[in-house]
Amino acid sequence: MTRFRVAVEIVPRRGLLDPQGKAVSDALHTLGFSTVSDVRVGRHLVLDTDAADADAARAEVQRMCEQLLANPVTEDFHIGSAERA
C-alpha cells in the first residue's frame, strides 16, 4: 500500500442559486476588480489515503464522495489526480 493525496472539488450544481459566489463577486467589484464576471464557490478537500495504486485511490475517493462528501441533490464533484503523499 502507498499513501496517496487526492484532491476533490465539490461545487454547487449549475442552476442553483450560489449566494456565496454572488457575494464574492459583489465584493470584488466593490474593491475595483471590475473584470470579474462570475464566481462560483465550492469546497476543496484534500484526502490522504492508502491504496495499491493511484487508480485505486481515486476509486476509493469516488466512493467517499458518493456516500458522504457530496450531496447528490445539490452538488457535483470532481476528483483530481492522486499524487504520492
Add this chain to the structure above:
Amino acid sequence: MTRFRVAVEIVPRRGLLDPQGKAVSDALHTLGFSTVSDVRVGRHLVLDTDAADADAARAEVQRMCEQLLANPVTEDFHIGSAERA
C-alpha cells in the same frame, strides 16, 4: 480582452486546527474507509475574469486572493491555470 476561467484553492494553513477536516476524517473512518489518514477541508473558487492573456488573468486573481479571497492569517491559497472560458 479575453474571458478566462481561473480556479483557486484555499486551504487552512498547516498547523492550524481544521475542525472540519477532523470531523470528515472521523466520519469516513466510521463509514469504514479505514485507509484515510488525513483530511483538510478548504474552499474552491472558480472565477471568470477578462484579461489580456492567461498570465494577466492569474496575476489579477492573485491580487484578489491577497486582498479578499483568502484570509492571510489562517489560509494558504493556490491558483490553478487560467483557461479560456
Add this chain to the structure above:
Amino acid sequence: MKVGIIRFPGSNCDEDAYHAVVDHLGAEAVFCWHKDHDLQGADLVILPGGFSYGDYLRPGAIARFSPIMQEVVAHAKRGAPVLAICNGFQIACEAGLLPGALLRNDHLKFVCDQVHLRVESIGTRFTSRYHVDQVITIPVAHGDGRYTADGDVLERLEGDGHVVFRYVDAAGHVTDAANPNGSLRNIAGICNSAGNVLGMMPHPERAVDTQLGSADGLPLLHSIADSLMSEALV
C-alpha cells in the same frame, strides 16, 4: 404516547424538545443516544435541532450515518411519526426520509427571529389542531435553512398537499420579505408522501408557552398525540 428524542453529538435543542413534550404536552419522553440501536418503544421520534457533528462538511451529512438512524428510518418506514426540526430536518433530508436539501441562507447569515407561518395543510397528522390558512408565530434559528428541491419534486409536494408550512407576513401573504432564508416558494416545512415524517426549519418546541412569546407550536404536538390516540383506538 411516548416520545423518543434523538441525541446526536452536537444536538442542542434536545432538552427544549423534552420540556415541550413533558412539561407542556404532558406526555412521556426519553432520550435516545446516537450510538445505540434502541428507540425505547417510542411512538413519536423527534430529530431535534442543534449542530450535529458541528454541521461540519454539510448540516446533517454525518449524523445520518449514526447507528440510531437505522432505527429511525425503520420506524419511519413502518409509518410511525417522525418530527424533524431544524437540524433534524437537515438530517432527515440527508437520510432520504424527506426530499430536497437545505442550503446556506441566501443572505449568508444565521437568522434568529420570530416568524409567521401559514398552515398550508390541516390534513396531516401534525396539523389537525390548526385551521386552514391559520397564521402562527414560531421562531427560527438557523444558518442553513434555504429549502431547495428539483422542480418536479416541488410540484409533487404542492400537488399532494405536502407543503405543510410556508413563511408569510403577519397578514398571511407570501412575500420575499417574510422569507428568512430564501427557501423556494417560501417553504418552511414539508412532509413525506406517506404523511408520517414532518420536517420544518422553525422551532415549534420553542413556542409552547406564552411567557416565551408564543404557544403556537403546542397544537402541533397535540395533533400528533391525537393521531396516535386514534391509531391506538383502531
Add this chain to the structure above:
Amino acid sequence: MSDTQTSSAVQPRPGDPEITPALIKEHGITPAEYERVVEMLGRAPTFTEVGIVSALWSEHCSYKHSRPLLRTLPTEAPWVLQGPGENAGVIAVKDGIAVAFKVESHNHPSAVEPYQGAATGVGGILRDVFTMGARPIALLNSLRFGPLTSPRVRYLFSGVVKGIGDYGNCVGVPTVGGEVVFDPSYEGNPLVNAMCVGVLREEELMLAVAQGVGNPIIAVGARTGRDGIHGASFASEDLSAESESKRPRVQVGDPFTEKLLLEASLELIRSGHIVAIQDMGAAGLTSSSAEMAARGDVGVTIDTLKVPVREEGMTPYEILLSESQERMLVVAHRGREREVEAILARWDLEAVVIGEVIAEPVYRVTEGDRVVAEFPGTRLVTDCPTYVIDSVESPVLAAARARNPHDVPPLPEEINPMWTLERLLASPTIASKAWVWRQYDSMVRTSTLVGPGSDAAVMRLRGTDAGIALSIDGNGRYVALDPLVGGRIAVCEAARNVACAGARPRAITNNLNFGNPTRPEVYFQLKNAVAGMGDACRVMETPVTGGNVSLYNENPQGAIHPTPTVGMVGVLDTLEHVTPSAFQRAGDTIVLLGDNTDELGASEYLLHLHGLAIGAPPACDPVKERALVDALLHAISHGHVRSAHDCSDGGLAVALTECAMMRRDAQFGFEVDLTAWADLPLRALLFGEAQARVVVSTDQPDAVLASAAQFGVPAHIIGRVTAADAGVEFLVGDVSARLALTSLAHAFHNTIPDIMNAGAAHGDTASSSSIS
C-alpha cells in the same frame, strides 16, 4: 509548604536557544523580574522556564499592574458564594439555585483575526463557567469598534459578530444581550468582551484547587497543537506592525468539540471522580497547572511527553505554552482514571494522565525522565511582582473636560430638534443592533423571557420560580473625560438596566480594557476608574465577584478610551413582574423618575453631531442611583409599572423615542410636555445624558409617584403614550416639535443594516473560516 530551593537536576534541553538579555526582553520579562527569577531558582532559568515565567508573569495571568487596585473593590455579600480568584464568581439566587458568571476579553486576537478571535473568546468564557460545575445558560458581549465608515472596521465588526454567533449558536447557549459602541478611539484596537452566565445547584459548586498527593493530573479534550503559543504575553503588548508577524499565534475554535467538552465536564463534575478542573486558557497547560497547584498549595509534576499532541516534534516549551482551544486540566481521585476516561470516551474525547500531585513542594515539568523546568513551591504564582505606578492625569484630557459644551455652536439644522433627534437615532452607537443579534440564537434552551433589544435580558431558572436579569455596560468616553465618574456610571447604568427589567442588582463582573499601564496617564485612568466602580458597587450592594483585565490596548496612533465594562446580574424573586422597556399600551401615562439637568458634556450628541469628545461627563451620585433603583423596584413589584427604560446615550428624547419604536411589531407614539424644564438649554434637556433617570409608562401614575416619594426620588408626569400614527410630540414652553414615527423608526432600525449591506460581502466571504 516551605519554599525550598529546587534541585539542580534541571538541565537545558539540547537545541534550546541560549538565554540572552535579548531573549529575556522578547519574552516581556524586565531585567528586575529576571533577577527575581534567578534569585527564586538559585540559578539561571532554562529556555522552558523563561517561557513559563513569561506567560505566568504576563499582565494577563498575573495582574501585576492591576492587582493592588483590584484589591480595593468590594467582594462580599451574604449571597456571594464565590468571589474573585476562581474561574468565575458565584452568587446564590433562590431555593439552592446559584449562578456563576464572568466576563473576559479577547481584544488582541480579534484585532488580528476577528472571526476566530471572537469565537475563541466565547469558547474561553464558556469553559470558565462550566468548570465551576455550572451549566451555561446565557452569553452576552460588549464590543467596541472604530467608525463604520472604514472598510476595515466593517470587516472587523462583521467578523467578530459572526465569530460570536457561530460559536455560541453551535454550542447551544443563547446570546441574550450586549452592547456595541463605535468611536474613533477604538479604530486600531477593537474591544471584544464576552460574558457567560451558568446555573448550578449550590452543592455542585466545583473549584479549581489541586489536592491530594498521588492524585493524577489528566489532560482532557482536544489535542495540543502549535496554535496560539504565547497568546497571554501577546495580549499584554501594544499592537504594532510587529503583531502582524505574530499571526501564526492565532487560535482556531471548534465549537462542536466545546459542546462535547461541556457535556462531558458537567458529567465528570457530577460523577464525584474528580477533585478539581480548570480550563487550559491563556498560557494553556502552564497556567492551569501552576494555578491549580498554587490554590491548593501542593506540588505537581507534569510530563510533556504524555500530553496528546496534534503535531509531531513539539518541544516542552511549545506544549506548555500552546493555547490550543477546547482543552481542560483535571485532577482526579487516585484510582478513578478508568472512570474518567470512560466518561470522556462516551463523548468521543480523550483523557490522558499527564502528571500527578506530589508531596514535594515544587512545580516540576519533565520530558520523559529529563527535568526541563522546576520552580520552588508555589512561588511561580505567588512571587510575581506587583507594580504601583505614579499617576498623572493627561493634560489633554483634563483640558477637554474643562471645555464648556454649551459654547459649541449648534448646526443650523438644529433649529429643528426633530432633525437632531433623527440624526442621533441614526448614530450607529444608538441605532438598533438587531443586525447583530439576529445572528445570535437568543432563544435556545427556552429560558429567555426577555432577549436582546430591551434594557436587560431576563432568564428564567428551571427548578425555581426566580429569574435573573443581565446587562453589560460601559462608556469609555465618560471614563476618558473623568475616570472616577465614568467608573461609577458604568456600574450605575448596569444597575439601572437590570432594575428596569424588574430585578434587584446583586453582583458584577468586570473587564478593564485600558492602554499601557506603565504610562502614568493610563495608570491614572485605571486607578480612578476602579475607585469609581468601587464607590458605586458599595452603595449599590453589588460586590465584584470576578473579572478580567486587558491592558496595552494601544497602537502607534494612541490608546483606546479607558473602557471598563460591567456585567451585572440582578435577581427577580418571582417572574410575576418582568418588565419590558418598550411602551405597551396607548393611553398610559409617562412618568420620568429622576431629574433633568443642563448637563451636555461627553454626550453622544456632541460626538455624533459635532465630532467632539469634550466637557465633563454627567455627574453620578451612587446614593441617588440606589434610591432610583429602590423606587423603581418598589413600583414594579407592586405591579404599577407597564414599561421602564433608562436614559443613557442620546438622553431623554432618544430614550422616549426608543420606548415608542424599539419593537418593530408593536409601535406607539407619545406626547410629552417638558415645560417644567423650559429654563434649561433645550439641547441639554433633550439630548444631555444626565444620570439617574428612567422613563416609565403606567396606568397608575399616582402609585408610581408615591413609590418615588417614598425613596426621595424626584418624579414627574411628563406625558402619555399615543397610537403610532400620532407620531412623537415634544412641548417645551413655546417650543413645539413633532414628527411622524416612521422616519424616526427608519433611522433607528435601518442605519446599521444599510451600512453593512452596502459594503457587506467582505465579511461574508473572506473572514469566516466556516464557509462550507
